[in-house]
Amino acid sequence: MSVTQLTGRTTADEDVVHLTVPADGGYLSVLRTATAGLAARLQFALDEIEDLRIAVDEACAMLLAITTRDAELECSFTVTEDALTVEVTVPTVRGAKLPAESSFAWKVLTALTTSAAATAADGRATISLLTRRAAH
Numbered sequence: 131m132s133v134t135q136l137t138g139r140t141t142a143d144e145d146v147v148h149l150t151v152p153a154d155g156g157y158l159s160v161l162r163t164a165t166a167g168l169a170a171r172l173q174f175a176l177d178e179i180e181d182l183r184i185a186v187d188e189a190c191a192m193l194l195a196i197t198t199r200d201a202e203l204e205c206s207f208t209v210t211e212d213a214l215t216v217e218v219t220v221p222t223v224r225g226a227k228l229p230a231e232s233s234f235a236w237k238v239l240t241a242l243t244t245s246a247a248a249t250a251a252d253g254r255a256t257i258s259l260l261t262r263r264a265a266h
Contacts, residue, residue, distance in 0.1 A: 145209040153201040153220050158190050161205050161218075168207050169214055174263050182214065182261050185242040189218050189257040192235050196226035196255060212263045213244070219256040228255055 149164055151157035162183045169179045190203065197203070197220040208215040228248050229235045239246035243259045250256075 147207040147209070149205045149207070150202050151205070153194055153197045153203040155191075155194060157203070158187055161186055161190060161203075164205070164207065165214075165216060168209055169261070172209065172212070172214055172263055174214075174261075178261065178264060181242040182216075182259070185239050185246070185259050185261075186216055186218070188235055188238050188242075189216075189246075189259060192229055193218055193220045193255055193257060196220070196222045196228065198223055214261050216259045216261075217256060218258075219254055221253055222250065222255045224253075226250070226255065228257075 147164070147168065149161065151160055165183050165186045166179050169182050174182070186205075193203065201221050204219045206215075206217045206219075208217075228250055236246070239257075239259065244262045245260045246257065248255065248257045
């Protein structure tokens with residue numbers, strides 16, 4: 131049985147929401163919905179929300195390609211006054227590599243977000259996406 135877990139914490143200047151789902155493409159809609167809801171809370175424009183949803187989906191697809199069987203995908207959303215940071219982490223198979231920064235997938239991430247970064251170490255890979263709200 132799969133369980134989706136949601137936890138959160140609030141500090142003086144930021145909210146952090148943690149969402150853990152099975153590392154399976156069927157659960158990505160949960161992450162896209164959470165992303166859209168949090169971006170809407172920050173009063174992102176509709177096109178900014180859609181760009182961020184696509185970026186989260188692309189980042190997850192990159193990670194699902196290298197994750198271990200029956201793994202969990204951990205997603206952390208950090209909400210500040212004018213930005214949303216999404217950090218997605220999975221355990222990886224031995225020798226797994228993320229796509230190169232020159233790949234189409236990375237071009238998508240950097241085009242749709244303010245910044246994107248990735249790390250892979252100790253059997254885990256993480257992609258971090260930062261999106262700042264455009265000045266209205």
